[in-house]
Amino acid sequence: MPELRQLQQSFMGYLLGEASPVVEQIESSADTSAQQRLDIYATGYRLRLKEAIMSDYGRLHFYLGDESFELLMDRYIDMYHSPHTSLRYYSEHIEALLAEHKPFSEVPELVEIARIERAFNDSFDSANCNTMKIEQLAQIQPEDWPEVRLQFHSSLKVLPCEYNSFPIWKALSEEETPPTLVKENSSWIVWRKELVSRYRTLSDEEADALNMAMAGGSFGEICKKLLDHFDEETTPQQAIFFLQTWINEKMVCQLSV
């Protein structure tokens, strides 16, 4: 079977744009040469990958414009082959390309917009869970509270932004002219509530609490973190308020003690 393997490697090399001897193993006909026949596959390969990227990053496409987005796609396809059995996951490295390669790395909001789009894409088909109901909190014994830890819906992502990328993304989603770029720190969350993806902004206090909780911190550790923002008397009430909010918004799958 070495001949078949070599043939497949040569064929794949041709699709990937590498020097390949595969054309010598293909028959030409009177109307169409071997290379023209191979080029149907090579053209189709890039087209399919581009369709996948366009499908995943429609807002980024709108923001960059056709010419720059085409450059981005060509660069991405040259840099990344697909190890996946589904095109759904092909564009997973686009943020890395945007962050690390000029001219895209010179436009810092691009990474943030791409990250927002990826969070929505991932929330769409992330794993289901039976989210907690608020009544379940009553079952926790008072002495267990400090060690309570939360397990969140797998779709939940905290997206810290250094620019007004979320308002830009929102305008792009509504096919409106995006606002002027402004440097402003903010935190947002994207998650799926039942079958619909949601998003909202976080206060600095809630962002600290949620980041701690998502990192596996206990309720006691969340409270300790919130002492950066609140006094000792109001901190537990604030922590409970955040916890109730997350449960009511169906972000929490379960509590463990």
Place this chain on the structure above:
Amino acid sequence: MTRPFLGFGLGLRTEHYQYVLDNKPAVDWFEILSENYMVPGGKPLANLDLIRADYPMVMHGVSLSIGSTDPLNKKYLKDLKELAQRVEPHWISDHLCWTSVDGNNSHDLLPLPYNEVTINHIADRIKQVQDYLGRQILMENLSSYVTYNDSEMSEWEFLNEIVKRADSLVLLDINNIFVSAHNHHFEPIDYIRGIDIDRVMQFHLAGHSYSGEMIIDTHDHDVCDPVWTLYAEALKHFGAVSTMIERDDNIPEFPMLRAELAVAERIAADTLSADMLQIPENRLSGVA
């Protein structure tokens, strides 16, 4: 072998979810693209479950890569088996092709050289897949644009020999026969007549596009008249075979696609007896 006949189906596409859920249109069955539902959760699987409750289904994959010289992808097979347990399809199909090598996926259905070495390689892999899934699978013929120098037989001889050695089944794509016949200069009817009748379980119909002297299998047009003619010939040769239309681009509103399926029903009614086209009442149950 008695061939199960599901009737006339369509490929389930996301564009039509809401229409199907709201209207429950009269379609005998749906074919799903397996990879679209090999995801952790969310809307795709929720819609799938809702539609499966009302319609028989079959599963059709594009990434088994049965002809690859890479090892079989165990993770893919595990996910495929889990999906089959969820969907309980009447059958599972993929293509007689390779899609990946050295871990790189082309996301295309790439042709194979038609020779003894390839036959042995693929028949052995199909047996492994069938053992793992606990069921026979269907292999579909491709549209192809190249012929390898070291092919030693016709495509239909190659397909016949593989499914015979692997004891697997055939999904015969009538449009792909038409496309490949044009691109490789053979008579499509020779392909139809060359296939073992008892192995054929399903037909695909689709549209295509011309690119210079070649025809490309684009699934973006209606089924053309010569393919309908070939379909009628296929029905005469094989008898009643579960038939569906694939549409993957330039997708029309559901009623238009349903109207196109009615053409297939009409051709079948004109070609075969009503007895042959009887659809079993209990076809909603599939195979877990």
